[in-house]
Amino acid sequence: MRRLLLSLLTVLLPGLSWAGVVWRGDFETGGIGQYSSTQRVSADRLQVVQNPVTQGRYALKATVRQGDNPINSSGNRNELVYLSKEKEGSEYYYRWQVMFAPDFPSVNTWQVFTQWHHEGCCGSPPVEFFVKGEEIRLTLTNTTTPWKTKLVRGEWQDFIFHVKWSSSASTGFVELWHNGKLVLSKLKHATMYPNDGIYLKLGLYRSDTVQPVGVVYHDGFTQATQWEDVRPVEPTPVEPTPVEPTPPADAGTPEPDAGTPEPDAGVPSEEGPPVDSTSPTPSLPETGSAVPPSFETISHEVGCSSAGGSLGVLALLGLGGLLRRSRRG
Template sequence: MPALASAGVLWKGDFETGNTSQWTRQQAVANSRLQVVTDVVRDGKYALKATVRQGDDPIGASGNRNELLYVTHETQGKEYYYKWSTLFPSNYPVNDSWQVITQWHQESCCGSPPLEFFVRGDKINLRVGGNTTPVLWQTSIDKGNWHDFVLHVKWSSDKKAGFVELWHNGEHVLPKTYGANQFGKELNYLKMGLYRDDAIKPEASIFHDGFTMATALEDVMPPAPAPVEEEPAPAPTPIPDDTTIPAEDPTPVTETPTAETPATTPQLPTPQLPTTGQTPTPGTTTPVSNNPTGLPDSSEAAAGGCSASGTSGTLPFAGALLVLGAVALRRRRAPARALAPRAKP
């Protein structure tokens, strides 16, 4: 037996060996009717393509077939999980007669199997207990798309002890349904491929892949992985800014308008009146000095103007007295020179 991936997996018939060596034997008219292929695959690298033509009868029994067998030997009271996938290609011929695609057959040679998946028209059907019992579940063959099956079975010929339960394409489509799925003390074995009414004429092919037999549901249908929690996005790095701008308040605030206080007009400094005791004439403006020190600048001295300071007005007055004194002295000396006798030659 091939190496098992889990302690709960009892057997794999998934064709990943590249051939049919995982199976016990085959019932086929030629090896070309049961091909391991790589172009139409559900899991891994390989799958089985089973083809039937009218007249294919490898064991001399009713109907036409090409099937693989695995002797599972399910016994009374045993409980197992089975997983596999099946695909009907887009050119699969629809026929209103029986076509078995997967079955657990009893050890005796004849009669309908105690558990089978079969096609009639464009529907897949599950039936337990032989062809006299009602169909438990049905779905469209849905050409061109894979069907993923997970079947839970407790094997028993006691209709109150045996049951089946089915998942299809990940959905729980059939809860535990009790019924006899064994005939007396006969053991069952697995058959997979295509087995159909010999009245059907067109050639037909079907694909199977990934068959697994296990003792636990998680070995054939692992739980979905937990969602990966996304890490929060990092906070944006603040951009340096020399301007201090207050943060905006997302809640609009209505402010009560307040009366504006008129701006105070700046008052010019009061000009300082001269200390000469003169009273300014009404209607005239006393010039204001632009010199904050109060001392006369060179322009004022050259023009003989008066400063606003009370001490600077005496300088021109003293200068005038000196000029008058010099003129008077010159006048006194002039006559004296006129009266002096001239020297004789």
């Protein structure tokens, strides 16, 4: 009997969906402990703050002043390091949010805010997001800039970056969504240097010629293997509240016509209850798309039917109890 119940429960109840999140660096611990190490001249250069934030309770405030050089290398920086160690042939989605302070410097040189650095000592990283002048840019292996957009200050910007890591241009690729829209379709390109590794750096790293103070905020960093684990959640639609029609003003009761018979109060009206023609007809999501749709069209539901599953379980448990009572008898 027990085997029968377990078999039926397996059929009636849907399976759980396993998440594809590999790592979070979203600062929701209230600190920077999610990261492997820091490159900063002092604690106030990389601060976890509660305002501004765009998700959860905490975000990172990265500040760079001219002369900040914690590792005695080129440029000025204060960055967090995460030794993610992506391997040749691995494929991930990364999502994070960035906001540039209202007084973020406008200079005709590079200011890197997110980079996937090679483990080698020298040269430009194979993947870097940076600001130059009044543009945000994505550059690959210091040779290709497949995407750029206007720099916007004082507003959170959302990035989803899809990468296959490879030193081969025929195997590696990148894909990018910015503020909910696909802005770079899948582009084949080398994303690693040959015989080299990859790790993440987050904060602010810029030319040492920049004089004004630079501040940039980071929030919500997530690394995952599945699109569903990084896509934004659409808000639940709110059903409109029905409005009762206003009855016409009472103009008085007319005198009954002697030649017209009174209606029989015992006969029900043939009109019946009013039909609500405003309820929307549910539509099914489109399937078969190889590339995830934009955030404006995608829908995804996770979970199970609690009513159907519960009734089935109760019915099976009741059946089991009846069989046990009959055996005891």
